[in-house]
Amino acid sequence: xxxxxxxxxxxxxxxxxxxxxxxxxxxxxxxxxxxxxxxxxxxxxxxxxxxxxxxxxxxxxxxxxxxxxxxxxxxxxxxxxxxxxxxxxxxxxxxxxxxxxxxxxxxxxxxxxxxxxxxxxxxxxxxxxxxxxxxxxxxxxxxxxxxxxxxxxxxxxxxxxxxxxxxxxxxxxxxxxxxxxxxxxxxxxxxxxxxxxxxxxxxxxxxxxxxxxxxxxxxxxxxxxxxxxxxxxxxxxxxxxxxxxxxxxxxxxxxxxxxxxxxxxxxxxxxxxxxxxxxxxxxxxxxxxxxxxxxxxxxxxxxxxxxxxxxxxxxxxxxxxxxxxxxxxxxxxxxxxxxxxxxxxxxxxxxxxxxxxxxxxxxxxxxxxxxxxxxxxxxxxxxxxxxxxxxxxxxxxxxxxxxxxxxxxxxxxxxxxxxxxxxxxxxxxxxxxxxxxxxxxxxxxxxxxxxxxxxxxxxxxxxxxxxxxxxxxxxxxxxxxxxxxxxxxxxxxxxxxxxxxxxxxxxxxxxxxxxx
Numbered sequence: 001x002x003x004x005x006x007x008x009x010x011x012x013x014x015x016x017x018x019x020x021x022x023x024x025x026x027x028x029x030x031x032x033x034x035x036x037x038x039x040x041x042x043x044x045x046x047x048x049x050x051x052x053x054x055x056x057x058x059x060x061x062x063x064x065x066x067x068x069x070x071x072x073x074x075x076x077x078x079x080x081x082x083x084x085x086x087x088x089x090x091x092x093x094x095x096x097x098x099x100x101x102x103x104x105x106x107x108x109x110x111x112x113x114x115x116x117x118x119x120x121x122x123x124x125x126x127x128x129x130x131x132x133x134x135x136x137x138x139x140x141x142x143x144x145x146x147x148x149x150x151x152x153x154x155x156x157x158x159x160x161x162x163x164x165x166x167x168x169x170x171x172x173x174x175x176x177x178x179x180x181x182x183x184x185x186x187x188x189x190x191x192x193x194x195x196x197x198x199x200x201x202x203x204x205x206x207x208x209x210x211x212x213x214x215x216x217x218x219x220x221x222x223x224x225x226x227x228x229x230x231x232x233x234x235x236x237x238x239x240x241x242x243x244x245x246x247x248x249x250x251x252x253x254x255x256x257x258x259x260x261x262x263x264x265x266x267x268x269x270x271x272x273x274x275x276x277x278x279x280x281x282x283x284x285x286x287x288x289x290x291x292x293x294x295x296x297x298x299x300x301x302x303x304x305x306x307x308x309x310x311x312x313x314x315x316x317x318x319x320x321x322x323x324x325x326x327x328x329x330x331x332x333x334x335x336x337x338x339x340x341x342x343x344x345x346x347x348x349x350x351x352x353x354x355x356x357x358x359x360x361x362x363x364x365x366x367x368x369x370x371x372x373x374x375x376x377x378x379x380x381x382x383x384x385x386x387x388x389x390x391x392x393x394x395x396x397x398x399x400x401x402x403x404x405x406x407x408x409x410x411x412x413x414x415x416x417x418x419x420x421x422x423x424x425x426x427x428x429x430x431x432x433x434x435x436x437x438x439x440x441x442x443x444x445x446x447x448x449x450x451x452x453x454x455x456x457x458x459x460x461x462x463x464x465x466x467x468x469x470x471x472x473x474x475x476x477x478x479x480x481x482x483x484x485x486x487x488x489x490x491x492x493x494x495x496x497x498x499x500x501x502x503x504x505x506x507x508x509x510x511x512x513x514x515x516x
Contacts, residue, residue: 005506023245026199026215031273038120040110042102045356056126062119069099084331086161094321103320106285167409168345173309182298189292196247199277202267217253249492251362290363292317309345319359332367
């Protein structure tokens with residue numbers, strides 16, 4: 001009997017309702033008496049304002065409520081970080097609504113609630129805000145230069161956080177080198193563009209004094225705790241977050257955004273279910289950006305290609321505020337920079353700076369893409385200078401299979417980064433054989449028609465796994481013989497339902513189809 005357990009490739013459980021058009025996304029979900037919210041955003045990257053006149057908005061057709069920072073308890077609590085906590089970074093946390101100063105184009109300034117999205121957006125045009133544009137800083141190098149405009153003048157700096165890690169004697173390593181390759185690498189800013197933009201529907205039950213939010217994604221348990229904190233509540237039973245189908249994640253959904261507080265608050269204030277969904281312009285202006293880093297890195301080697309030392313000093317552009325994962329990306333970068341190689345000496349440091357850009361967060365393997373690119377480019381440069389094959393220079397420096405478990409000497413969120421197991425050289429050999437590496441090298445030099453050029457690139461990196469919080473599950477066997485698995489893990493497209501069913505089927509010896 002084929003159980004379709006671990007190691008097999010059954011049809012995915014999560015696909016059928018989507019293929020049949022039966023998926024329920026947040027825009028499909030309706031509640032009786034539902035009203036709609038529109039978020040008014042700053043058109044300026046940096047501006048001061050002293051007055052918001054909502055008189056005309058309040059009297060506009062269909063308008064139910066208008067919320068500004070003055071209406072928030074404590075004028076809005078700062079949204080806390082989740083990982084890589086830095087006391088200095090707490091000075092740059094974002095509040096739900098701008099209060100006197102807007103620091104990026106797209107920052108929420110007010111929320112208009114009306115009986116339709118169209119009326120809310122039309123009414124928002126009547127909101128009068130006396131913006132006074134201020135000097136803007138966008139480049140991270142310029143942000144740390146003398147005389148740069150400060151986003152938080154009371155701090156005296158645009159550096160929100162920094163970290164330095166050292167292993168061995170880096171100066172000695174470079175002094176003994178036969179060759180040093182160094183360069184500056186600029187990784188441009190990226191933005192996630194999922195097919196489904198962010199959206200929420202929140203409903204407040206006045207009888208039980210509880211709020212339910214539909215549409216929260218990826219980290220519902222973390223967002224629940226943050227929402228409780230933002231509302232000033234301590235009883236976890238008062239907040240319930242419900243996952244729906246998700247039209248793409250790409251890392252940007254793993255965040256607590258201002259709207260994640262503002263929409264539940266609007267539901268509490270109005271006593272009505274409140275729906276909100278961003279349009280594509282809002283998505284590009286307000287949802288997390290990522291990636292933007294400037295690296296100045298160097299690699300020291302012997303003439304036979306043996307690595308002696310690696311050092312990298314980089315600036316991370318975190319945007320206008322430090323969000324939930326604002327320090328996660330540079331923290332991951334510095335922790336994963338060593339990769340799969342032996343390093344007698346290593347020096348890594350970052351500065352995370354604020355600028356008048358959209359706040360940054362996680363996006364598709366956050367932090368790892370950036371440093372893998374930097375390190376592997378240096379290795380390629382060294383191979384070319386020494387006349388070595390790009391894979392051969394890597395093979396000579398890989399950690400041996402007897403090295404594991406291997407402590408890299410770096411930290412992930414204050415925890416040591418330890419590679420538990422591996423045979424990196426065997427993996428490389430299998431990859432070379434599978435792709436016919438020698439044949440590809442010959443193919444590259446064969447002249448194709450039309451004068452086209454052929455390229456052959458290689459890279460080697462290590463991916464992290466298992467650093468997150470514990471996850472628990474409940475497994476039930478019902479009278480029909482089916483197994484039901486209850487889990488708090490969010491599904492954003494990676495096949496969680498399928499994988500968990502395979503794990504359960506393998507361990508219980510049941511057919512995959514009997515696991516729900």
